[in-house]
Amino acid sequence: MIKAKAIIANGKGTFSLEDIEVRLPKNDEVLVEIKAAGVCHTDYDSYTNWGQQMIMGHEGAGVVLAVENNVKTTKPGDQVILNWAIPCGSCFQCKNGSESICELQSPVIGQGKPNMGHVSLESTLYKNKGVQSSFNLGTMSTHTIVKEAAVFPTPNIIPFEVASIMGCGVMTGVGSVINVAKVTKGSTVAVLGTGGVGLYVIQGARISGAAKIIAIDINEERLKMSKAYGATHTIIAEKMDVGLLNSAIQVKKLTENRGADYSFECTGVSSLGTAPLAMIRNGGMAVQVSGIEEEIKFDMNLFEWDKIYINPLYGKCRPNRDFPMLLDYYEKGSLLLDKMITQTYTPNNLENAFSDMLSDKNAKGVILF
Numbered sequence: 379m380i381k382a383k384a385i386i387a388n389g390k391g392t393f394s395l396e397d398i399e400v401r402l403p404k405n406d407e408v409l410v411e412i413k414a415a416g417v418c419h420t421d422y423d424s425y426t427n428w429g430q431q432m433i434m435g436h437e438g439a440g441v442v443l444a445v446e447n448n449v450k451t452t453k454p455g456d457q458v459i460l461n462w463a464i465p466c467g468s469c470f471q472c473k474n475g476s477e478s479i480c481e482l483q484s485p486v487i488g489q490g491k492p493n494m495g496h497v498s499l500e501s502t503l504y505k506n507k508g509v510q511s512s513f514n515l516g517t518m519s520t521h522t523i524v525k526e527a528a529v530f531p532t533p534n535i536i537p538f539e540v541a542s543i544m545g546c547g548v549m550t551g552v553g554s555v556i557n558v559a560k561v562t563k564g565s566t567v568a569v570l571g572t573g574g575v576g577l578y579v580i581q582g583a584r585i586s587g588a589a590k591i592i593a594i595d596i597n598e599e600r601l602k603m604s605k606a607y608g609a610t611h612t613i614i615a616e617k618m619d620v621g622l623l624n625s626a627i628q629v630k631k632l633t634e635n636r637g638a639d640y641s642f643e644c645t646g647v648s649s650l651g652t653a654p655l656a657m658i659r660n661g662g663m664a665v666q667v668s669g670i671e672e673e674i675k676f677d678m679n680l681f682e683w684d685k686i687y688i689n690p691l692y693g694k695c696r697p698n699r700d701f702p703m704l705l706d707y708y709e710k711g712s713l714l715l716d717k718m719i720t721q722t723y724t725p726n727n728l729e730n731a732f733s734d735m736l737s738d739k740n741a742k743g744v745i746l747f
Contacts, residue, residue: 379399379400379401379503380399380400380401380402380409380521381397381398381399382397382398382399382400382519382520382521383395383396383397383398383519383520383725384396384398384433384434384502384504384516384518384519384520385433385434385435385518385519385725385728386398386431386432386433386434386504386509387424387425387428387430387431387432387434387512388425388431389428389429389430389431389432390429391425391426392425393425393434393728395725395726396504397504398433398502398503398504398509398519399502399503400501400502400503400521400522400523401500401501401502401523402444403444403445403446403449403523404446405446405448406446406448406449406525406526406527407445407446407449407497407501407523407524407525407526408442408444408445408449408452408458408523408524408525408526408528408529409442409443409444409445409521409522409523410438410440410441410442410443410458410460410521410522410523410524410529411440411441411442411443411520411521411747412438412439412440412517412518412519412520412521412522412747413439413440413441413538413542413746413747414438414439414440414538414539414541414542414744414745414746414747415435415437415438415517415518415542415744415745415747416435416437416438416517416542416543416545416546416547416742416743416744416745417437417723417728417731417732417735417742417743417744417745418436418437418546418547418574419573419646419735420436420546421434421435421436421512421518421732422732422735422736424512430510431504431509431510432509432510432511432512432516433502433504433509433510433511433512433516433518433519433522434512434516434518434728435512435515435516435517435518435519435745436462436512436513436515436517436545436546437460437462437517437542437543437545437546437547438459438460438515438517438518438522438542438545439457439458439459439460439532439538439539439540439541439542439544439545440457440458440460440522440538440747441455441456441457441458442454442455442456442458442529443521445526448526449526450526451526451529451531452526452529452531456529456531457531457532457533457534457536457538457541458529458530458531458532458541459529459530459532459541459542459544459545459701460515460517460522460524460528460529460542460545461527461528461529461530461545461549461695461697461701462485462513462514462515462528462545462546462692463477463478463479463480463484463486463691463692463695463697464480464483464484464485464495464514464524464525464527464528465477465478465480465483465527465696465697466480466481466482466483466494466495466527467527468482469481469482475696476694477695477696477697478690478691478692478693478694478695478696479691480495482494482495483495483514483525483527485513485514486691492510492514493514495514495525495527495528496510496511496514497511497514497523497524497525501523502516502522502523511524514528515528517542518725518728518745520747527697530545530697530698530701532701532705533705533709536705536708537716538746539719539722539744539746540708540715540716540719542744543715543718543719543742543744544701544704544705544715546692547574547575547578547742548578548704548713548715549692549693549695549700549701549704550575550578550667550692550693551574551575551576551577551578551579551581551582551644551667551693552578552579552581552582552585552693552704552707552713553582553690553692553693553694553695553700554579554582554642554665554667554690554693554694555567555579555582555583555585555586555640555642555693556582556585556586556693556703557690557693557694557695557696557700558665558688558690558693558694559640559642559663559665559688561582561583561586561587561588561639561640562586562587562639563586563587563588563589564587564588564589565586565587565588565589565590565639565640566588566589566590566591566592566632566633566638566639566640567579567583567588567590567591567592567638567639567640567641567642568592568594568629568638568640568641568642568654568657568658569583569591569592569593569594569604569609569641569642569644570594570595570622570641570642570643570644570645570650570653570654570657571594571595571643571644571645571646571647571650571668572593572594572595572597572600572601572603572604572609572644573600573644573645573738574718574740574741574742575644575667575668576593576595576604576642576644576645577603577604577607577718577741579642579644579667580593580604580607580608580609581607581608581712581713581714583608583640584607584608584712585707585712585713588640589610590610590611590632590633590638591608591609591610591611592609592610592611592612592613592629592632592638593605593609593611593612593613594612594613594615594622594625594629595612595614595615596614596615596616596617597738598614599738600738601613601614603741606714606717607714607718611632613625613628613629620649621649621650621652621653621656622650622653622656622657623656625653625657626653626656626657629641629657633659636659636660637657637658637659637660637662638657638658638659638662639658639659639662639663640658640662640663640664640665641653641654641655641657641658641662641663641664641665642654642664642665642667643664643665643666643667643668643670644667644668645668646668646669646670647670648670648672648673648674651666651670651672651674652674652675652676652677652680654666654687655676655680655681655685655687656680658685660682660683660684660685661683661684661685662685662686663685663686663687663688664685664686664687664688665688665689665690666687666688666689667690669689669691670689717741718741718742719741719742719743719744720739720740720741720742720743721734721739721740721743721744722743722744722745722746723743723744723745723746724745724746725745725747727745728745731743731745
């Protein structure tokens with residue numbers, strides 16, 4: 379067993395940095411020394427709402443320390459991105475190209491329970507007992523053991539902090555634009571919410587050649603930030619604007635009174651779940667990016683006419699297709715990630731990282747190990 383450190387949620391609303399032990403890999407497993415872990419709203423939810431003891435973190439990058447003989451796609455010394463949507467390659471969904479909703483290994487489809495994508499609980503010990511890893515990864519730790527399909531080798535020139543955020547927010551935002559909506563050149567795009575994921579959506583729209591990218595938020599500073607990533611127009615939303623219907627009127631004024639071709643909801647606010655439908659033209663597409671999992675009541679008039687509303691998971695990620703794409707955009711300078719990381723933290727400062735995230739101080743925060 380290797381002695382390590384990990385941030386562990388106790389299932390009662392708090393977390394702490396603790397000593398753990400991680401064993402060497404078996405079968406199709408890989409031992410990774412984590413160098414950087416992204417800080418996400420989902421991580422905040424994991425310790426405040428999930429009621430489970432677990433090693434926190436689902437965004438990360440590091441160096442492979444050891445593999446078992448059956449592992450073919452990576453080797454010790456490789457720098458890797460960790461990918462939580464771990465495809466099995468053989469289930470119904472994987473065979474049909476929907477690897478992000480793998481029926482056997484997805485921690486989301488499996489409702490957060492240990493499944494085939496999770497190594498055995500005995501692989502990682504906390505106080506001599508097996509402990510679960512968030513999203514089958516547990517990236518807020520100095521070391522983690524994961525399935526081979528959960529790692530993707532990257533060029534060593536990519537900074538760890540940049541690589542760490544590709545495996546969730548970047549993939550979700552850019553993938554929702556390119557893989558899901560398939561935004562076309564010259565089109566108009568409305569983006570509701572300019573947090574981290576919203577800024578990735580804006581970048582995806584810019585990369586896709588959208589002519590107008592309209593950012594909408596209640597925070598003027600975030601709107602100013604959005605222009606640095608590709609927003610061509612901004613709308614300051616009113617807190618009392620139910621369903622953002624007043625903002626939708628402004629979007630239509632910017633689009634020949636027609637509405638945007640595409641709109642993306644990136645707020646995570648359930649009351650705004652219907653808002654992207656109000657932003658789009660007849661025949662347009664609304665994409666619910668933020669993963670709202672609450673009951674929403676729809677006014678069916680918002681669907682008139684021929685509008686599409688889709689709720690994709692993780693930008694329909696297919697790792698072997700999409701991570702090379704993201705890396706290529708980054709290396710060419712199209713995908714601006716370095717300046718997205720506005721603050722880094724030590725593992726002892728996660729509380730500050732969450733505070734900065736919730737107050738919209740950061741575009742993105744990252745823990746460095």
